[in-house]
Structure formats: C-alpha cells, structure tokens
Amino acid sequence: MNRFAELLDRVAFEHSRNGKLRLMADFFRNTPDPDRGWALAAITGALTFRHAKPAIIRQLIAERTDPVLFAMSYDYVGDLSETVALLWPAPDAASVGHNRPPAPTLTEIIELLDETPKADMPVALGSLLDQLDETGRWALLKLITGGLRVGASARLAKTALASLGDLEPNAIEEVWPGLAPPYLDLFAWAEGRAPRPVTSDPAPFHAPMLAHAIEEADLAALDPKDFVAEWKWDGIRVQAVVGHDAEGQRVGRLYSRTGDDISAAFPDVMEALCADAFGDAAIDGELLVVRAGKVDSFGALQQRLNRKKVDVKLVAEYPAHVRAYDLLSEAGEDLRTLTFSERRARLENFIATRRPARFDLSARVAFQSWDDIARYRRDPASAGAGEEAPAIEGLMLKHADSIYTPGRPKGPWWKWKRDPFTVDAVLMYAQRGHGKRSSFYSDYTFGCWREGAQGDELVPVGKAYFGFTDAELKQLDKWVRDHTTNRFGPVREVEANRTIGLVLEIAFEGVQRSTRHKSGVAMRFPRVARIRWDKPSREADRLEALEALIGERKQMSG
C-alpha cells in the first residue's frame, strides 16, 4: 500500500502528462499482481467501500488526539484526510522496530475493508492506519472517502497500461467494460503474455471515432461529393448500448465519450433503451435536452450533468434525448467495418421501424458545394435548422466511405465549428502557470467595464490560459512583470484602469448566468484570440455586451 500511496502522491504533483504516464507505467511494471490491478481499479474509480465513511474517521481521530490540537491542525491543513493522516499517532515504540510486521498490501486492505462488517469497521480501520506510514494513511483515507482524485484520469491510467506492451489505449477501452479488478487477464494481455481477454459484457463500450477540426481554406482540397454533412449539436457525445446476458436478461447502458457508465444519471433515456422496441444495438449519438420538440441550450443539459443523485423534478423539467448519428452494432452484428453510407442506411431503418422513444435521427444536411456549407454554418436557421439553430455549434463532414475507426484518424471525419464569440476585455490579474510554464505568468483574469459607485469600473468576467503563441506568452509575461501593482502569492495584480491597461480579445463559445461570479456571468471555453496592443483600455467591451449573449448562440456582430 505504501508504494501505491507514493505513486499517487507523486502523480498528483507531477505537471506533465508524459511524466504522469511514465510514473504509472513504472509502477505497473514493478508491482506484482494482484496489487497493481487493485491500484488500477482505485485510479479508475472502480472501487467503493460501503461501511468506511468519514464519520468513522472523525471518531477515530477524536479518540486519539487532543481536540484543541486537532482543531488547530485541521484549520491549518484544511483537508480532513490529510490532517488525520499526518496527525495519526505512531503506534507504541514497543511495536516499532524489526518485529513490526510489513505494511499491509493494497490487496489485503481492500479485502479487509470488503469483508469487515459495519460494527467492526472502526477497529479494522484503526489497525490499518496504525500499520501504514503517513503517505499510506493519506491514500487509504482518500480511497475510502472517495476523494481519490489524483490528477490522473482513468484514460491516462489505461494509456499507461497500454504502454507496457504495444497496445493502443483504445484497445484497452474496448475490453474494459467487461472486466473486473484485479484485471489479471488484462495485465497479461498488455504484457503480451496472453491473448485478448474475452469480455462477457453484453453491452460493451465501443471506443469512439472522433473528428479533426477543419478550416475553410482546407475544404478546397476535398470533393463535396464524397462527404455527408450533419449538424454538430452542442450536447455531449454518448453511446447507448443494449444487449442480452447469458441468462437472457436485457442489459442497457449509456456511456460517455470516455467510456464512463452514466446510465444512473439518465433514467429517462434508460427507460427508452430498455423498452422492447429497442432491440440489441449500439448507437453513437449526442445527448441533448429536448423540450417541446426543440433542442435546448447546453446550459439546460448542464442541469443534468455531474449529479450524484437523480432529481425527479430535474428529469421532468430537463428531459434528455439522444440524437443518433451512427449504428455500431445491431442484433449482435458488428457494423463498424461497413462504410458510413451503409451504416447510415441501417441506422435510418432502425429508427424508422423501431421508433424508440427519446431517440431520433440526426438529419442529413443536403448541399452542393462548400460555399453552401459555409453559408449554413454562418446561418443554420436558413438551412432548415429553424428554431434549433441556437443549439448548433457547427457542421460535421463525414466521408461516405469511411469505416468506423476508433480514435481520431485524419481524413474521414471533419468538424467545422461556427465562429466563436469574441469580446475585448482588460487584463486584471495574472497567475503563474504549471510545469514548463511555471516561470511565466500564463493564466489571465480579465474584466469588462460596468457602471460602479465611482464611475466605470472593471469587473472580472473570466480566466484564460491558452490561445497565444510562445512568443506572445513571453510578451504577456513581460507586460505583467512591468505593470504589477500588487502581489498575492503566485498572483499578480496589474495596472488596469481607463488610461493604462492591456486589452485582450477573448474568444469563447457561450455565456451563462452564474451566481458564483461577481459579474453574474460565466463564459464557456474562453481563450485569448488576440492581444490588442493597439486598443486603449477604456474602449474595451462592457459587461452588458456579455449579458446580451446569455443563451445566445449566434455570432456576435462586430
């Protein structure tokens, strides 16, 4: 356990993706089965412990420490698991030394936590904490309180696993949903010692095919006749899969683009998926909120995302819906090796004959030339999108002959997003970046003008940390250093008033109302489009310009 804990600790601090990968691969390579499999389960969030809860931890530490010192310590550290891990008194000197048994392994810990009845949990957990070092205690407490966010996603862990041999990360994703910890067969396959594990999952995830972004200039090289166009909807990419298990029971699942099972959060979609009308199939599509027959904004969909518990009222108020654009399998037949046109015909037939509730077909957008496409992109309403136009974020162009290739192959699929909104804002604060950028002020908070008590004042509206070139970063960094008025730790406040101030043209995808921000608005996906060295700060945009865009999806004029 202590070694696993060290890995988590190190990965959490490491800034670079490659560094995290190497650390994890090194751990997987040098840790025996089944410990490494349980570690993989822990990192990918595949473990839960029913009886070990934060209340027990508070009780255990209260029995062992002075309440005043605990309160002072917790106040200082600010994190319960970490405070307890650090504060936990070392066992009696008598039990320390060479007679002390070796620290428990991750496997032993997981088995113990699994088998221990609720009433015995305090004692069992206390003895585990006694046997671990500080980092081990920290990791254990994070593990059982569900706070084990280590700065490494499930995807990254699977990529590290793939790097043990010569597998593609997507190959791991393909088999993943059918496997269970400690993944002995998976490690054996990754290391080239055994064949691909047989997945028994009747409703497996299929690694998705993704599109590359395209610009207008690139289109000239493509023949419009080869491509099919569809709207690109502003929802989240999902996969709806239905199959039957060995006992003939229907199994349905809704997966996110990364293969997370999000079924529990969408009972409305699941009801449709598990109805008889829906045969065994895997549909690739976009999850949207549809109200009164019309796709609502991404903001509406967000009401349904990232929720632990399903709120019946929200489900009724924001009904979810899947707009289907591909059929990956049907009645046990893998369709991914067919061409797009062939799959599309199967999909159209599937939707038309089965008429599943909450599913509809992503419409084909007819066009003759790239000029048509450019026009539709500027004004989707004119091309038949009608009232749903605000929920469209561009067009998808798919080669009619493309087979379904997991990953992001270059050529078959393109996405052409509509132009972002832009706003001219004034730089207010800059913060140091991470990793390679840790010596640069690379995270920028910017503001717009609004009327204040003493005339116009700037109010922060967002934060951006990319969109600029390395050369621009150097210029921005220098400007920040030369115009600092105040420092707070890693943050610098810079000159920002009506006479002095740096104007940044910020590109973004939308604006939502937000109660968490002083300005009352939150931007989606803001980035620096241009540095307006030429523009006087007093001519930057006003907050009202952003407020006018709330719920808007059309291109901002000017």
Next chain:
Amino acid sequence: MADPILLTPTPAGLYCPAGDFYIDPVRATPRALITHGHADHARAGHGSVLATRQTLDIMALRYGENFCETRQIAKYGEGINVNGVEVTFHPAGHVLGSAQICVCDGKKRIVVSGDYKREQDPTCPPFEPIRCDIFISEATFALPVFRHPDSRREVGKLLSSLALFPERAHLLGAYSLGKAQRMMALVREAGWDKPIWIHGAVEKITDYYIREGVDLGEIRKVTAADRPKLAGEIVLCPPSAIQDLWSRKFPDPVAAFASGWMRVRARARQRGVELPLIVSDHADWDDLCATIRETQCSELWVTHGEADALAHWASTIGLRAKPLHLVGYGDEEEAASDEAAA
C-alpha cells in the same frame, strides 16, 4: 524581594536588563548575542556582537566585514561574563555555527533555543539539551501534523526521480544557508557521485562550508551555457529561483523543494512544486515536545511559529507556558529570495 527579571520580550527582541544585551534583535542595538546566521536572527548594524566564530564569519560573508562595530567569539560550552550575567553558547544542530544561548544570573537559568533540530545532520554539530528553569523555544513546526520523515528517505525520492527521468534536470530549491549544504551532504551519503551544480546565490555559503571542512564532493557553479545541458543532474538553487526566469533554460526541469513546509500538500501545490522533499532544519512536533521534557524546565516561553499550539500542549503536562509572539522571525525564505534577486 521579587526576582529580578533576567530576560524580557521587547519589540526589538529578547532583552536582558542586568546584562544590557539583546538576543537575536530585529533592529540595531548596542549589544547583541546572535544564535545563528539566518537573516531573520542575524541582522547588520549592531554595536557589538557576540556569537560563535562561524556565525560571525557568515554574517561577514552576507553583510560585509563592517556588519558591526566590535565582535567577540563565543566558544561552545565556554561561559562568558557579560556585565555580570553568565552566558554560554551550546550547539543547536540547526545550521553551521548555530547555538542555543544559556543565560544565568546565579539563581535562575534560562535557555534561548534559537532555531534548532534534533535530526542528525552531517554538516553541523548536534543539539545538546541543557537543563534550565525557563526554556525559550522556537515553534516553527509546532503542530502535531508536522512529523518530519527520515531525511534519507526523502533524498531517496530525489534519486529515484532522477533514475526515472534521466532526461530532465532536477532543480532542488533549498535555503542557501544550511539546507542547501545539508542536502548536498545527504545526496553524497546516498551515493550520488556526479558533480552537484549550484545557483550563484548558493555559492558563497557553500564555499564557506567547504573551507570549514564539510565534505560536499565536487561542486560546480551553473553558467548560462551549462543550463540546457544539465539533463539528469541535480541543481541546487534558492527556492524562489525554481519559478524564476532562470529556470527556463533547463531541459524539462523537475521542480523539487526541500522544506518542512512540504509536509502539507496544499503548500507544495501552491508553489508549483512537483517533487516535495520533507527535510527541515527545525525540530518537528515530536522533537519539540521531547526537547522541552529533556530540559526539565518548569516554564516554557515560545518565541515564533505555532506558539499557541505548543503552549497549549505544555500546559497539559503541567508547565507554565506563554507564547511571546515575537515579530520578525521565521522569514528565512524571504531572506533567501532577496539573495536570489541580488
């Protein structure tokens, strides 16, 4: 007749009326006794200074030969009469030359700890517990969450990172007086035999340690031309340099930082540290408590740091305890970043 006051806290620092001297005063005074060379304890501009030879040398290196009007060397363990008060300097185990100062008027004995640690340190003599009536302790890490791990284990983390990432320079931030040299010595003990590279701000004190006979192996100062070539090397620098323009030219640098503060993850994260090494030149919670017991004092005063927590603990074991909350101490790091900028 009431006991005459032997030591009393004043805005300038601890003052002894009978001997007319201050200990580690934070402003210029006619007569100062200095525990050690860190900038928050040893300041320039006093009339006369009494300190160990090494502390006096370090002050001269940092402030120039004219850092005071007259100076006097205190040898460890040798009583010195200052205006009728006997003062004795004892090793504090903190940095080279560091001392506790024992003040005695024949009736009462008070020990001022200065900064101290109990963990073994190859670069300076170990702390000696002195029996006294009043112990005046620092409390930099006086919360029970601060339990420093074995420093050899922490150095092990650095070496395994070097083995895993041989293409990356490992920048190790450490205070330039004491911690930097201790880290070099620890790295040597762990078997690292390549040259150790140092930032210019660490050079003067490191040279001094070497002249004083501390074996640090081959030390090389980093020039601008060296920086891109130092993949897989250890580069010692002041903590602030890790995030400075200076760090940019190294190949994919790993930001390491050796400090007791690294015990708390949020602190490490806030500084953008990737490889926190918990190595401190201050006593941790257990060592503070153990030391206070060893002095057999009946009264504890706490100068700076987490004074309330330590005073609370002392009261639970029956000591009279008072936090002094002296202002101006505990910013060694600030002092170090000033050096880096200079």
